[in-house]
Amino acid sequence: MTHDTTDARTAPHAAAPAAPEMERRMRLLGDATTWEDVEDQAHREWDAPYGPAEDWDLRIEDREVPGPHGPVPVRVYTPHAAAGGARPCLVWLHGGGFRHGDLDMPEGHHVARGVAGRADAVVVSVDYRLCADPSALADDPAGGVPEGPGRVHAPIPLDDVCAAVTWARENATTLGIDPARVAIGGASAGGNLAAAASLRLADEGTPPAASLLMYLVAHPLCPEATAEEADALAEVPSLLRFSPEGMRAMSENYIGRALEDAVPYEFPGLASTEQLAVLPRTYIEADEYDDLRVSARRYSEQLREAGVEVEFAVRRGVCHGHLNRVGLAEARDSMDRMGQLVRSL
Helix, strand or coil: CEEEECCCCCCCCCCCCCCCHHHHHHHHCCCCCCHHHCCHHHHHHHHCCCCCCCCCCEEEEEEEECCECECEEEEEEEECCCCCCCEEEEEEECCCCCCCCCCCCCCCHHHHHHHHHHHCCEEEEECCCCCCCHHHCCCCCCCEECCEEEECCCCHHHHHHHHHHHHHHHCHHHHCEEEEEEEEEEECHHHHHHHHHHHHHHHCCCCCCCEEEECCCCCCCCCCCCHHHHHHHCCCCHHHCCCHHHHHHHHHHHHCCCHHHCCCCCCHHHCCHHHHCCCCCEEEEEEEECCHHHHHHHHHHHHHHCCCCEEEEEEEEEECCHHHCCCCHHHHHHHHHHHHHHHCC
């Protein structure tokens, strides 16, 4: 069953204005093709917080979990309030194009806090290994992996993620969670890893309770846009776009070989209908002004065709990565929905 939500502009908070603040700031960027071309005032407005960070009563602990490539750092968020029983758990993965990001970025820290507080759940945020930036390889061709030789590329980040899920389940009593209520979620590249981990774990007979995929990279190159998607994307400044050349470079850097050799555990949108049929219920959210909304929408269609229970929503008025924007109303709305889904596991 598929629940398609074509407009996720409103949520439990007050109705959003006709021109959301992130959309307004996007238009200030004008026709700039690089950040150097953006006027100073517009750049300052683009980077400014949208409001204060949320305050949640949580215990936050940095840990390391065992993985096949060495220890994997994680950050565990646990509500201080007494639990009425074992809590649900979300294993959460930040984005960053497979090359950037960490546990401290808003998409990592603020989202993990927000979901833990809203859902009365334990959130395990994973600092999976990152691929080297191609520009750095000229100086360090090995792009070394801690504890071992060679560049970081697929499946190393996915191995880290699956190790974190296994650790959470095996330590359910210590964490205060129900091992049968562990979901996987992520944003952008983290959404890719969450989808891939869901597929691999399901193939192994240990699927997560649910998948929460926020503006994910489901395909190595974006599928064809609909007319409505193309109209929205035409409004996006080029410096915020995912060009076909940029997508190819990111995807090939991640898998470490030619894009034509990519497999479903690297880009789940490549999986067959039969392969996708093993997946758990899935929530997919796309950003209105984001090339990756095409990939997210197509992946939701593929899951529907495979008989997977899927809900697809487009968050209106925002660009790619809106969960990184502290204080943004639409980010709160997204976390509201994520919290509802985790609480209901």
